[in-house]
Amino acid sequence: MGKLNMVKALNLALLQEMERDEDVLVIGEDVGVDGGVFRVTEDLHRKFGSKRVIDSPLAEAAIVGTAVGMALYGLKPVCEIQFSGFAFQGFHQLENHAARYRQRSQGRFHCQMVVRMPYGGGVRALEHHSESEEQFYAHIPGIKMVIPSGPRNARALLVSAIRDPDPVVFFEAKALYHAAREDVPDEIEALPIGRAHVDRQGGDLTLVAYGAMLRVAREAAQILHDEDGVESEVIDLLTISPLDRETLAASVNKTGRAVIVHEALRSFGPGAEIAASIMEGAFLSLEAPIRRVAAYDVPFVGFAREKANVPDVGRVVAAARETLAF
């Protein structure tokens, strides 16, 4: 396939899975003729028709809710929520139902479905178009919560999400859609859900990140290497829930220090669970408090103030230095 950006890589995953499996279909607002407002479903409508690539009415609860019904029948719907900020309109269908049908029916039914949504800042967007809500999904058992960090793993994780027998909430960082291209192999590739990736190895400090924050963590690691001679281990979570606690603990048992970076709000955010679970798994190795670099606890700042709110390399480096100096 050559080098693809994340939009194209995701599109490829959908295309190939739809070719492989007639039960896979796509539903959402503007996913059909328009190819999705970010073009992730581009061309699928032309190839598979409007029964398989459904331009739905404007109603998130029914997008998720009818997808639940389709999944109960054995189809494998991939929903697109146009922006993660509008997913709350359908939140009850995920929490009340998608997550629960397997247990409620004691295995007679389950919901093999994916709910894709663009999340996060960096695209000069209005309210509800820049937030990072992964925490809300991570706290729902029965659901898996996945956030890729680049074209190749995005494609491989979306393939796995589509094949996963459980409902998967799949966040796509808007800031990454066109940020970089990567070599994406022709043949279908799948990455296991639930497994973090050690993106860079190091013994002095663990940097935990995911999604668009991975590159921030990477750059911070490079600066720490170049300027401070510090070797950071960068962990790309990829799956938020179920959390790969083993990989986290193993890293911090080695480094003794950790900084967590995410775009989600800090308080009661995903960093809390990551920190708590590191503490549980590596307590005796901890040499400094685990720091969280996150968005501040305010509802919405507007894109004119976004840069001051979303973690950047400077903040991560500063937090890392304080952690190292502790």
Add this chain to the structure above:
Amino acid sequence: MGKLNMVKALNLALLQEMERDEDVLVIGEDVGVDGGVFRVTEDLHRKFGSKRVIDSPLAEAAIVGTAVGMALYGLKPVCEIQFSGFAFQGFHQLENHAARYRQRSQGRFHCQMVVRMPYGGGVRALEHHSESEEQFYAHIPGIKMVIPSGPRNARALLVSAIRDPDPVVFFEAKALYHAAREDVPDEIEALPIGRAHVDRQGGDLTLVAYGAMLRVAREAAQILHDEDGVESEVIDLLTISPLDRETLAASVNKTGRAVIVHEALRSFGPGAEIAASIMEGAFLSLEAPIRRVAAYDVPFVGFAREKANVPDVGRVVAAARETLAF
């Protein structure tokens, strides 16, 4: 007033605030003629009429959403969601709007409103009637999240919630509604939101709890005292968000050990933030990993298996002993 159970105490708070302030009104399913399915709004309809005690149609989003509109106008609605399990139907109105109007309008508007809901297990109830969803609200800035632990503080906190200029999500433990009576003074009493209460003092171990879990923590503390000679400090959070980080840190800086107890699910739950924030505030004092005793990460267990899922005294004592023995 003499001794009241929590239902009566909450009812008293509503009654007295409605007598004081014409702008306070009540809206929800069955809150009027029926007095609420748990009778918390008993008699209010008779006293204040159907314009002030509104039996709404069956639609949680509109209960919260119209209350937002009323609050924008200057009224002070108190919504009742019949069970916290059905609040997700209106979750978007809380997250998209109640929490944000103040910032969105830069102070021109705000939502002085309360959303009360019964939460938690212990009443042999069906699915969606036993869950503990406080985490979802704690992660929304602009909203405050309060959970009383007994009749007296329930009444005093509800008074504060009604008077608070910000939207307050107010969880009432169903298991506590009729569990105990307390002396509740005649004159209106208010407790500050955002402040935890040290329910029992001790220097060996900090037990953090709230809502129905407070009595579990209390009993555990007593057993630890009686059987192990251990002095536990029991912290009753009362407000989940904003979290009283100072009180938590101060306690653990003294005790060096903490066990957190909540009915909410463990993973990505409120205990994670509590633990992370204790670590941040008392790192050097920590002698053992902070433990979380919580419900397991499964969607719903049914009341026939509920006892095995919700934290009980035995589990807390066991966790405390492991923490002490670390």
Add this chain to the structure above:
Amino acid sequence: MPRKPLEPPFTIEHLSILDSDANLDAALEPEIAPDVLKQMYRAMLLGRRLDERMVRLQRQGRVGTFAPIKGQEASQIGSVFTLRRTDWMVPSFREAAAMIWRGWPIEKLLAFFAGRLEGGQPASDQHDLPITIPVASQLPHAVGLAYAVQYRGDDAVVMTYFGDGATSEGDFHEAMNFAGVWHVPVIFVCQNNQWAISVPLKKQTHSRTLAQKALAYGFPGVQVDGNDVLAVYAASREAIARARAGDGPTLIECVTYRLGVHTTADDPTRYRSEEEVREWERKDPLTRFSAYLEKKNLLEQGLEQQIDDEIARAVQSFESLGPADPLTMFDHAYGEPPPHLLAQRAEVAERLRRGAEGKPAEEPTVPTPMRGQRKTSRWAN
């Protein structure tokens, strides 16, 4: 160009065949085989008798909260009888009679209301969803199922149940709208029993009927006398024929009444009059249907006893279930349990093994009342 009414005008029809005095409109009488008529009556009576038994079991603390169907037997049986086994049935939480007809064993329903996960498992060949508690939230599932049926080209329709209160929820609206746009084979059966707990219909909506809500979605809506099993049957059969022919969804409003409590935790004397209840008791669906069968000589002797025995056997078999195994709560959370869940399971297993201090206490047998503290309750004060 002037102000002009749109043509054709919008109409909603009302259907009634067998009135409360058992007068039959013979012109409209549906053709139903005598055997089927007998089965229908049996199913209605079973619903009625089970109801009474369930309420007693709840009062004794042997099951938890239960939602009785008394008064709504015709709405449920008249509609569900028009389904084939291969069709889909999507219930809310007040369709005990319909669910039993669909093949749910009574002991499974008992287990469900006793708070056991086992009670939610349909048989592997059953095309039924389990009970849904969040009001109206099952309606999009029914539409999704119907979409899937159409997508696969299967020969089936979907019937889903809900109450008058449910029509206020956003999920109702969105499901109806999707069904209209997708033109899928789904039949929305609204059991308008006049009350949503304590909220009467007139506080629920300002619409004249519930059937007319279909006008907003561009498909047919019809109002039927929901206590008239023949009318419900006729309207359902027509809707199903339309759905099977590819002519899209229908909304059926069954005008009926909940004669009993909302649930066993409810005290309806707080919000409605005895007279109202008595008035509706005169319209009892069983009375008029048994009169109809009587005329046809189709009433069976000893049916009540037969049914009571069946229920008794089911209660017995339910009560002989062993205690619920806590460890199974970890099953079916995910397709494969993730590591943290295995760890939690191990923790519980260890606790159970150790017994003593960590052992979960026995469930109390007297339930904490959920609502409607009856004056006799030990909780009243």
Add this chain to the structure above:
Amino acid sequence: MPRKPLEPPFTIEHLSILDSDANLDAALEPEIAPDVLKQMYRAMLLGRRLDERMVRLQRQGRVGTFAPIKGQEASQIGSVFTLRRTDWMVPSFREAAAMIWRGWPIEKLLAFFAGRLEGGQPASDQHDLPITIPVASQLPHAVGLAYAVQYRGDDAVVMTYFGDGATSEGDFHEAMNFAGVWHVPVIFVCQNNQWAISVPLKKQTHSRTLAQKALAYGFPGVQVDGNDVLAVYAASREAIARARAGDGPTLIECVTYRLGVHTTADDPTRYRSEEEVREWERKDPLTRFSAYLEKKNLLEQGLEQQIDDEIARAVQSFESLGPADPLTMFDHAYGEPPPHLLAQRAEVAERLRRGAEGKPAEEPTVPTPMRGQRKTSRWAN
């Protein structure tokens, strides 16, 4: 007792006064003072001119995503003009013309679309809610406001705006239903511009009109030619009179068309034909209204220039705003900032003070496209 249509039947009317060829139905012509007619035209033209300017500003990276109103000027101005200042206006995100008439300074709108919180602040005496982005979610607020008006016994009505797509959301349904039950003074103005981004009306709902959706809630719905400012005005005036008289809500469907892009991030050539757009251009609300005014000798000379100057001044004053102060993002999160927020604010303040490593970078001036990667974009590939 037979199958009988309910009486009276349900009707929906269509209203048109000034057609696309500027033919007037004199019998229906509303009485509007000449001054007001001139103001209406000015407000419509301002909407049109601002639109064009906004799109240019966005292309230059000086503001972010903007939702143009071109084609919908009559729907907005015809309705909003029937409000008093003391009435309430609840917009969605495509009501620039109506908002300006309500007193929003143009520079505030510019600030809003430039991602500045300042742009969302109504003046303290303005009875206007700020822009709402989640589709249909403002409708319950409008109903709540109307309830509060009635509760306090104030003399005001509430008018709220939304699109055709919005009618699919649960919030639309619930708000309409509450409004019907509560019988509150609220007017629902649906700008049916035929498209919800790329989704045409026929995929949005199977209902013949949007106006008929009011039937589900038991209050009047009317369909008007939304490009006919006189018809919109007449229907709105009637609805407002009804609301003021205590006779409850109305749904007004304005049949109009979005002549431009959905937002500046959209490329409509992907989903709709040039012909369709051209057909609607022939129905332009400004053309016919200016012809109407021409006949009345009410067209002002140099109006366009005057308006352009006003816009230019606003752009200038917007651009002379200093850079946004990051610290103010902590204001107005709560009534009183809680301790953790003060700590976060202090952290940012310290970072800003220290400058260097922690300093937030400048915003890029070329926006990352949100959607509809135009072929000319540097992102295209």
